[in-house]
Amino acid sequence: DNGHISFGITIPAQFTRQFIRGENPQLLVDIDGSDPGSSASALGSIQPILEASIAQFTKQGLTPLPAFNRTVNLTIHRLYNESNNSAFDIIPGLIGVLLTTTMVMLTSTAITSEFEAGSMELLLSTPLSPTEIILGKVIPYITLGYLQLTSILVFGFLLIHLPCEGSLFLLYLTAAPFIVANLMIGMIFSTLASTPMQAMQLSVFFQLPSIFLSGYVFSFYGMPTWAQTLGACLPMTYFIRITRGIMLKGNEWAQIGPNLWPILVIAGGLILLTKVVFRRTLD
Secondary structure, three states: OOOOOOEEEEEEOOHHHHHHHHOOOEEEEEEOOOOOHHHHHHHHHHHHHHHHHHHHHHHHHHHOOOOOOOOOOEEEEOOOOOOOHHHHHHHHHHHHHHHHHHHHEEEEEEEHHHHHHHOOOHOOOOOOOOHHHHHHHHHHHHHHHHHHHHHHHHHHHEEEEEEEOHHHHHHHHHHHHHHHHHHHHHHHHHOOOHHHHHHHHHHHHHHHHHHHOOOOOOOHHHHHHHHHHHOOOHHHHHHHHHHHHHHHHHHHHHHHHHHHHHHHHHHHHHHHHHHHHHHHHHH
């Protein structure tokens, strides 16, 4: 449930006795079906290890060699996605991908567009503080982010019968810091860039690592150490685990807590950085 392991093997009673007698015993393999990347890698490793173990046991533990071939049957049980429907794994992660793409790209052009249109001078002439200007830019996009989240869930439920084992309220609640974190990243790009095109280019450079290093495309723990380190700094890495955990596993606070507090820390740090960078830009 916590995502700490990818698979577990259950060895039944009398397994060795049945194997020696050539009765082809079974091994039960429980795989985390909510993380297809790690599960496929784990499943691909089980068979070679099993064959090597059987060969070693047959050579050293049985004398003389048997006149018949002894085999072991693997029974695969995919927890949380028994039908092995790839859409059930993709859609929860797609929520994080789309929110990251739209939130960062839209807000990255907010301030630069104001400067190009000449309306930033009007904002500077008002008694608004930098914090109030940032809030005015961000709040509409928070609403847009929740509308996006709702539309993805509705289409998922209607078109592919996407399951939701956990609480939708918990999913919406944990989406708030993730949306804010991406909006702050867009605001930072917006204040650093001099044109909307530069701001959009910066947003693309952020989106690609978020997609490839977060565990959405590749297995997170199958990546090199340096890639895992970079991925651990991205809010989408933790949000994908939260969405998959809530929708496919029915996770609650105890399970999502280890993935929620990093998003809160990242969002808090980005809010402070945005305030500093934005004030310097105004000065």
